Amino acid sequence: xxxxxxFLQTEDNRSLNIDSIAKYSANLPDVETVQxxxxxxLPSVKFLTDQIKKYNLERIVIAGDIPGxxxxxxxxxxxxxxxxxxxxxxxxxxxxxxxxxxxxxxxxAIVACATMGxxxxxxxxxxxxxxxxxxxxxxxxxxxxxxxxxxxxxGKQVFLVEQTGTIGGHMAMFDKTFPTLDCAACIxxxxxxxxxxxEMIRLLTKAKVISVSGKPxxxxxxxxxSPRFVDVKAxxxxxxxxxxxxxxxxxxxxxxxSLRKAxxxxxxxxxxxxxLVDEKSCTYILSDGKKCGVxxxxxxxxxxxxxxxxxxxxxxxxxxxxxxxxxxxxxxKIEQYGYGVFPNVLTSLEFERxxxxxxxxxxxxxxxxxxxxxxxxxxxxxxxxxxxxxxxVAIIHCVGSRNKKYNPYCSRVCCMYSLKFAHLIKEKxxxxxxxxxxxxxxxxxKGYEEFAERxxxxxxxxxxxxxxxxxxxxxxxxxxxxxxxxxxxxEFKVDMVILAVGLIPTPGTExxxxxxxxxxxxxxxxxxxxxxxxxxxxxxxxxxxxxxxQAPKDIPDTVAQASAVAAGVxxxxxxxxxxxxxxxxxxxxxEAKAKTIHTI
Amino acid sequence: xxxxxxxTFIDDLDRFGAEDVQLCYQCGDCSTVCPHxxxxxxxxxxxxxxxxxxxDRKLETTLEPWLxxxxxxxxxxxxxxxxxxxxMMSLRRWLISRYDFTGLAGKFFKSRATEVLAIIIVALITxxxxxxxxxSRGSFHIYDGEGAFLPSGFIHKFDLTVGGxxxxxxxxxxxxxxxxxxxxxxxxxxxxxxxxxxxxxxxxHFFTQKRYAxxxxxxxxxxxxxxxxxxxxxxxxxxxxxLVMVFIERLQAGPEIRxxxxxxxxxxxxxxxxGTIYFIRGRFRKHYIQYKKSHGTDWVFVVLLFIIVLTGxxxxxxxxxxxxxxxxxxxxxxxxxxxxxxxxxxxxxxxxLIYRPxxxxxxAIRRDAITQRETILSVNPVLIK
Numbered sequence: 001x002x003x004x005x006x007f008l009q010t011e012d013n014r015s016l017n018i019d020s021i022a023k024y025s026a027n028l029p030d031v032e033t034v035q036x037x038x039x040x041x042l043p044s045v046k047f048l049t050d051q052i053k054k055y056n057l058e059r060i061v062i063a064g065d066i067p068g069x070x071x072x073x074x075x076x077x078x079x080x081x082x083x084x085x086x087x088x089x090x091x092x093x094x095x096x097x098x099x100x101x102x103x104x105x106x107x108x109a110i111v112a113c114a115t116m117g118x119x120x121x122x123x124x125x126x127x128x129x130x131x132x133x134x135x136x137x138x139x140x141x142x143x144x145x146x147x148x149x150x151x152x153x154x155g156k157q158v159f160l161v162e163q164t165g166t167i168g169g170h171m172a173m174f175d176k177t178f179p180t181l182d183c184a185a186c187i188x189x190x191x192x193x194x195x196x197x198x199e200m201i202r203l204l205t206k207a208k209v210i211s212v213s214g215k216p217x218x219x220x221x222x223x224x225x226s227p228r229f230v231d232v233k234a235x236x237x238x239x240x241x242x243x244x245x246x247x248x249x250x251x252x253x254x255x256x257x258s259l260r261k262a263x264x265x266x267x268x269x270x271x272x273x274x275x276l277v278d279e280k281s282c283t284y285i286l287s288d289g290k291k292c293g294v295x296x297x298x299x300x301x302x303x304x305x306x307x308x309x310x311x312x313x314x315x316x317x318x319x320x321x322x323x324x325x326x327x328x329x330x331x332x333k334i335e336q337y338g339y340g341v342f343p344n345v346l347t348s349l350e351f352e353r354x355x356x357x358x359x360x361x362x363x364x365x366x367x368x369x370x371x372x373x374x375x376x377x378x379x380x381x382x383x384x385x386x387x388x389x390x391x392x393v394a395i396i397h398c399v400g401s402r403n404k405k406y407n408p409y410c411s412r413v414c415c416m417y418s419l420k421f422a423h424l425i426k427e428k429x430x431x432x433x434x435x436x437x438x439x440x441x442x443x444x445x446k447g448y449e450e451f452a453e454r455x456x457x458x459x460x461x462x463x464x465x466x467x468x469x470x471x472x473x474x475x476x477x478x479x480x481x482x483x484x485x486x487x488x489x490x491e492f493k494v495d496m497v498i499l500a501v502g503l504i505p506t507p508g509t510e511x512x513x514x515x516x517x518x519x520x521x522x523x524x525x526x527x528x529x530x531x532x533x534x535x536x537x538x539x540x541x542x543x544x545x546x547x548x549x550q551a552p553k554d555i556p557d558t559v560a561q562a563s564a565v566a567a568g569v570x571x572x573x574x575x576x577x578x579x580x581x582x583x584x585x586x587x588x589x590x591e592a593k594a595k596t597i598h599t600i
Numbered sequence: 601x602x603x604x605x606x607x608t609f610i611d612d613l614d615r616f617g618a619e620d621v622q623l624c625y626q627c628g629d630c631s632t633v634c635p636h637x638x639x640x641x642x643x644x645x646x647x648x649x650x651x652x653x654x655x656d657r658k659l660e661t662t663l664e665p666w667l668x669x670x671x672x673x674x675x676x677x678x679x680x681x682x683x684x685x686x687x688m689m690s691l692r693r694w695l696i697s698r699y700d701f702t703g704l705a706g707k708f709f710k711s712r713a714t715e716v717l718a719i720i721i722v723a724l725i726t727x728x729x730x731x732x733x734x735x736s737r738g739s740f741h742i743y744d745g746e747g748a749f750l751p752s753g754f755i756h757k758f759d760l761t762v763g764g765x766x767x768x769x770x771x772x773x774x775x776x777x778x779x780x781x782x783x784x785x786x787x788x789x790x791x792x793x794x795x796x797x798x799x800x801x802x803x804x805h806f807f808t809q810k811r812y813a814x815x816x817x818x819x820x821x822x823x824x825x826x827x828x829x830x831x832x833x834x835x836x837x838x839x840x841x842x843l844v845m846v847f848i849e850r851l852q853a854g855p856e857i858r859x860x861x862x863x864x865x866x867x868x869x870x871x872x873x874x875g876t877i878y879f880i881r882g883r884f885r886k887h888y889i890q891y892k893k894s895h896g897t898d899w900v901f902v903v904l905l906f907i908i909v910l911t912g913x914x915x916x917x918x919x920x921x922x923x924x925x926x927x928x929x930x931x932x933x934x935x936x937x938x939x940x941x942x943x944x945x946x947x948x949x950x951x952x953l954i955y956r957p958x959x960x961x962x963x964a965i966r967r968d969a970i971t972q973r974e975t976i977l978s979v980n981p982v983l984i985k
Contacts, residue, residue: 167913236921336633338675398627399680402679403623403680404679404681405678405679405681420808439625439626439627440625465627465628466627466628466629466632466679467629467675468628468629468630468632468633469632469633480632480854481632482628482631482632482637482645484626484628484645487642488639488642489632489637489638489639489642491630532624585706
């Protein structure tokens, strides 16, 4: 079929070299003419009819970012010359994703398919190849747990890799979920227990992925499991070892507001429910076995082995799910809020642990009390259950979020959890005054707006205006701000300030993205393949993202995405398609495949 | 009451230097950190909002831009990098053009070429006039006394003429400012007693610039340096202006110059030199946020002042060392830069010399008026129905 290729491309897309694509398409079979036309003014119908007559064209390919925009002119010209208007084919670079690294090959393939009259998506879908039915999930937070359970419940093997000593992630630290004020642990812990007991899930705690090789459908993964020093199967969590341990360090699970021993269990509901030894603080390990070691003698089950080596585990999996989550921005670098300088300025996670009934104060919301530390011979501020409840609390939204100096993006959950904090404080502390300083209230989800209204009804002072300064005035914290709706500058004396700190990707994100060969966006989160169409896939086949590691999102969205990922993984076992994504096929492969489709 | 909205206002102000106003998302951080924002005058956020809404008629009656001394803390703090400090600066430029009834100020601010051209034309006219006058009446080889190239009596008259024109423009603009701020901008009549009561504000702010010092105090600069230099520059300038306007005949009387005049002259020169060098250096090094962006008129301002000071000093040195021809040449160059400078003053940034103290004065009056009215209202509540 005599074909003419017409390029109509604006100069916006600089990753494409139109001349080079045009030269390539001139060598394609049946192509009679290749012309690069000007977008402005549009080619006239007369010019096009002349061209069709001159070359006796039967098929026309319009190539460019938005070829459909120019189609009507060509249709008229084709109709005038009594040609078949169905033979006007569009080669859309934008639609079929000719951008990024191999944009040129992609664009050539798009044009080639169009000249052969083959729909590009049909030719570019890689053929099925056998998929290993085991799945690796990196990250044991709520996203990882949800995906693991969905896949394991379908009867497929799951390896769940978690860097810390327990699964549960950040959700285990929370007291309540917004907007329903459900108990977070009541939702999470049954799922954690299921993961721990599931026969199809192999849980690897204190483990890290160190290398990934292979191709979609069969990845070979090397995992380094750091020693736990406690036999998980034998440990009965009797706490005797922890009682005798002389070392005290800040508890990660309590966001640093309480102390734990060097041999510890992160929290009572931890899965696996066994103690572990922190090699970074244990005296025995730090002194190479010369000092201490009392826990070993004390343990009635004799399950502590402080000389346990690390293990390297090799596994083969078909799919990998990334659920590495987030962490808080280091708020001490935003100096004006006085975090780390004033004792009662807390981050959101610290407050979350303070208000949690399993926290260090038993859920009592109190200000810090001064205590003399015998070891360092300094006064320090600590939370204790006997502390004085605050008379007034200020909650400051958007700390480091939506700020060009720190995180330009919205962290999405802060507005809602800040409102939740206001409710919890009002509920637990009588006659307390709560101020919320916000810029824009982002109550976007189901029931969120109603929740925000409810908090206002409860008597929280919701101030439209962001506070930029926390100062100490005669031992009293003063929060300054502008109340924009009431048109006044305000200064509130408060006993506690809670900072709704912005979220950032975990530090391992960069290393992981390099190891797996997937992209990250400008803010450091993993990039999804298409935000609307395939929000769980990455640009590499067989690797998926779930939860916060893609972008900040709340628990319902995280769970939904985690389930969606599980559906994708399970689907790959049966269809054997979509394992390698379109970008994994080369130009010659697409060309060859297009020819077979054409001949059928 | 209807409110007029100017939808292109934000674009117009771009020419005055405020480029990023549309980025502002109204968080109020800037007002929180501002050392001068208070219950009555809340800025910069509110000014930014008026600007975004295109309320130019409202903004021209506000005093907030004049209350800002551009310490730059708001711009450092701004999460959107919308640069509220620079916006307030641009609003001051815009207000100067608004107070100016001739419309020249607006033209100068918007186009650097127009400004430079106007300066060159005035300079050339002045230069040729002086040359013509000097050559026709005196000798090129005599600097002062009998048969001088440019006799001080003539210069004195010339100065007074230029000064008179300058004062006329300034007074007219100040009256325009008063009308906009106190008549158009005030929702209720202000008692004349307040004008007398707050009159001390004018000299107080003019000679101390106390509010500028407050800015620097919060920043923790050693000796509040920019304030000190700014004050030195201003005092030097005013002293020199008085010396030139009133005592020029004594400055140029002959080889003997009275010591009072001498001392004042030297002090003023030191103030001017130190000030201009500091501000030129600042604009080159951009080490403070307020020097990050320099509007074209800022450069003309400092450079012209620097030339005036240099030629003034050079002329003095040449005169004292007996190089009378050189002294006469530098004198002409000096006058060529002084006259455009003085004539430009009502249309340029330099007019803030007058507007700032006036603004403080009006601000104090307005604040008192608001308190008074609030007291009246609280005693006698207004009965609506």
